[in-house]
Structures are given as structure tokens and as C-alpha cells.
Amino acid sequence: QVQLVESGGGLVKPGGSLRLSCAASGFTFSDYYMGWIRQAPGKGLEWVSYISSSGGTIYYADSVKGRFTISRDNAKNSLYLQMNSLRAEDTAVYYCARGRERIQFWSIDYWGQGTLVTVSS
């Protein structure tokens, strides 16, 4: 069965960096668009970034553009999110997500359990 397991969350000071990882299994990782979605405590969902199956197409939300970098390693079935210049408003649970449609990221059919990132001094 499809599994997405995030890691790398934790407490970081404002201005600091963190790298999230997502280990995928149960499907052909290299066939699917993947992305990151976040949810601040008690709030709604916010799309962060997504990447095409080959890694050649990448999009970011304006709120993270220039600070976050998404990448993938298809040989390792892994998705990453490098987060730099972190701010208090980046505090959230970060979910790894798989695009349902393969050819695009129109909707999300599988989500990881999430990893909490807390930005605080």
C-alpha cells in the first residue's frame, strides 16, 4: 500500500534552516508529481510547493518563494523540502503529498502523517 513518511521536523530559531524528507513506498515514485502542504496549528491547509515526476517542473507558493527549495531523488524514492530563513509564520505541520493525476498536481490522493515544524526563539 502507498505510504508517505515525513521526517526532519523540529524546533528552529527564526532565520534558521531545516530540511524535511519524505520516504515513499508502495507505488512507482518516479511516475508521480509530489508536493508539500502545510497546516498551521488550528488553521486551514496551505499549499507550499510541488514538483513534477522528473523534477523538471517546480512551483512554489508566494509565501515561501526564494526561501524554500523542493527536490526529489527518484532512485531513493524520496522527496525533500529545504527550508531557509524560517519565520514564525512557517510554524505548521508539513505534509508530504502525492498528486492523484500523475501528469499533474490537480488533487492529492495520498498524504503523509505530517511532521511539525516550530519556528520560535
Place this chain on the structure above:
Amino acid sequence: EIVLTQSPGTLSLSPGERATLSCRASQSVASSYLAWYQQKPGQAPRLLIYGASSRATGIPDRFSGSGSGADFTLTISRLEPEDFAVYFCQQYGRSGLTFGGGTKVEIK
């Protein structure tokens, strides 16, 4: 950026009743690009509906989606105890994905 507004914010209903959730977009959304999710406390969201009206794998037929243009609806025909949760709509556009603020369906 397309803004999605969900209403009502909270829906108080009893098991067995019908739930009608609304998602209104600030501009027209292609039906292929509209999805609905259910989220329970402490859990990741679960895909219910994609393409505005297609049920995801394993989703009971009491869940249905409809609508087009800028107005979309999620209907739960008869609420089961496990359906009390928060529901989000989501669209895909040139600026990426956006989510509505959510509707909480609570037990009356």
C-alpha cells in the same frame, strides 16, 4: 490567485441528516481542478471527491460532489457518526493550489 470561500463555517446536524457544504470561488474554476477533502482531528486530510464530482477510491456513495464555474457543493446524503469532521475544498490553477477555509460538521 483564486480564493475559495466555504460556507457555512460550522454545520450542526444529527446522524442521519443531510449535509450540504458550499465552496464558492472568486473566479471560474475548471471542474477537473476542484477537489474535496475530509480531515479528522490529529489526522491527515483524506481525498473524497476529485474533478468536482468523482468519488475517490473507497469513498462511500453517500458522498457526492456537484457544481461548475464558481459554485461547487459537497453533499453527504445521510450523516454517519464517522462523518463528523472538517471538510476542505481545493482548486488547482496557474498560481498553484488553494484551499478553502473549511466547514466543520459537528454533532447537534
